[in-house]
Amino acid sequence: QRIAIARAILADAPLLVLDEATSSLDSVTEAEVQIAVDELIRGRTAIIIAHRLSTVRNVDRILVFEDGAIVEEGEYDALAAKLDGHFRTLHQRQVVGLV
Structure with missing residues (x-):
């Protein structure tokens, strides 16, 4: 790599x-x-x-895909703060370790 x-x-x-x-x-x-x-x-x-x-x-911009479709898009901090978002769930698992 x-x-x-x-x-x-x-x-x-x-x-x-x-x-x-x-x-x-x-x-x-x-x-x-x-x-x-x-x-x-x-x-x-x-x-x-x-x-x-x-x-x-x-x-600058993140696209979140699920089953081949874009389900969210935006900046990192905004997506991480979106309460019901897919990105936030991933963020909590990886970065925060809460889920």
Whole structure:
């Protein structure tokens, strides 16, 4: 995964698709890679597919899919605060650990 990210940096592509870019990394390495990804996507269009919410913490817009359909969209903090939302449920499980 780190090699793929390095290739994307070198390619200087205007559009990036990152599919679970940090899924198999330990938390320390994930944090390092996330810093690189944040730099990499700056000024570009990026589609980031992730189940780990920390991966999408700093993106402009999040789309939440269920059964192939968009069920929510918005910014991270707004989605995390939406009381009956799918994203909030995921957020509570992963980040807050309440559910």
